[in-house]
Amino acid sequence: MRGAAEELEGFDGEASSSSMISGASSPYQPTTEPVGQRPGLRGLRCDAQYLRGAPGRLKVAQTVLALISFICIETIMECSPCEGIYFFEFVSCSASVVTGVLLLMFCLNLHARIPQINWNITDLVNTGLCTFFFFIASVVLAALNHRKGAEIAAVIFGFLATAVYAVNLFLAIKNWRINNQQQNGRQTSDYMRARTESRDVDHHPEIQRLDG
Secondary structure, three states, X not given: OHHHHHHHHHHXXXXXXXXXXXXXXXXXXXXXXXXXHOHXXXXXXXXXXXXXXXXXXXXXXXXXXXXXXXXHHHOOOOOOOOHXXXXXXXXXXXXXXXXXXXXXXXXXXXXXXXXXXXXXHHHHHHHHHHHHHHHHHHHXXXXXXXXXXXXXXXXXXXXXXXXXXXHHHHHXXXXXXXXXHHHHHHHHHHHHHHHHHHHHXXXXXXXXXXHO
């Protein structure tokens, strides 16, 4: 009986070792990484801190005001002349779409997945263009409107959108200057450190010989 038991134990040991070897060599290994912590899904979350900050609030206000301006201008059924209305319609529609896309990119951290694009410059250019064209479109519509309710509402929301875009433009330019100054300061400090190290090597050639 003892011999049979030893044979069974040896068989079980060989079977367990062979299963461990086959499991280690199998390409279908179970992963222990949680699904929620994978890099592909980690960035898909709403950044509440961005929405609570000044850039997020301004971006939401810009999108809402541009959309309301577009809705107001779309309710006008008759126009003469129509050039001012068509131009205001194009500006408000383009601003609401582009600003809304940028809001989603920053809010969901999707911009971090495309580092090839300088999103700060993109946002700065969009804010500057929307400020300029919204102001021009609002002035033209105010000069050519016929005192209809929808036209007056569109002009009011157009100027409000212009003001919000202008505030965002001011803050964006300020942050851009601060980032450039910090980057230039880091480059200058790195350059001075490299020059200091090279001077130390020139004044102490024994350090270079020891390194060699």
